[in-house]
Amino acid sequence: MQEPTLLLLTALADAPRHGYALIQEVAAISDGRVKMRTGTLYGALDRLLGQGLIEVAAEEVVDGRARRTYALTGAGREALAAEAGRLRAVATEAERRLTKIRAMLPGNAGSQGRPASGGGLS
């Protein structure tokens, strides 16, 4: 699952929303960094509907404009929770490794971390 898709599910996690509102919500979640285009949005919505992760919660006409409201399904909720946990684990590991003090001096390559499967350098 890619990030735009994850943001979409996240935007639906607390309340059902319609397409246009999702674009704004995704922008809000990502602090304005992700401006989702309609091409991405409706493509993703179709895909997620097909995967059963979201469903159409309502189809109304508000002020003369058609409005289709989407909601997370149980499966979508589970998928989002699993994905979020996984991403958190990767982020934690990345940060842990970045802060690890490396004794990587010239001529000392490969001495850190696990030994490379028995076969040392020549």
Place this chain on the structure above:
Amino acid sequence: MQEPTLLLLTALADAPRHGYALIQEVAAISDGRVKMRTGTLYGALDRLLGQGLIEVAAEEVVDGRARRTYALTGAGREALAAEAGRLRAVATEAERRLTKIRAMLPGNAGSQGRPASGGGLS
């Protein structure tokens, strides 16, 4: 940046590694869930080299086999840190929204605009 790429940078964060070791390291980081194929690996390595996020740290011949060792550059280190922080924020937000108690009961769609004032969508 997608997850395989992120895992690759993470695998290089604590020490330089060569291609095959990266596949194993990525598998270890992801708890065996991501078994990166060589097609993905070398495509990503080429891309990251082009972006200046990694560099070739060493080219040796070990036991008759060529071995190219890759390392994170300063830019790669920054990119990984930024990416990890971003992902953590998204994961946190997703989890926060998922645990939020929703007042979205059936027939209670009031928080999402007023109920249908017209017919459904085409």
Place this chain on the structure above:
DNA sequence: ACCTATAGGTAGGTTGACGATATATGTAGT
């Protein structure tokens, strides 16, 4: 002889994100 692990690489197909475009209504300014 065969298999597995190590090590690196290419070819081709699929997926998903994206930009561009189309349609239509409401609101605000000039």
Place this chain on the structure above:
DNA sequence: ACTACATATATCGTCAACCTACCTATAGGT
């Protein structure tokens, strides 16, 4: 009245990234 912008949904073609499958080659185990 006209123009511009925000709201709202939708399709199409392109492209980057990923993935499957395949290939070469050495070392060591069964």
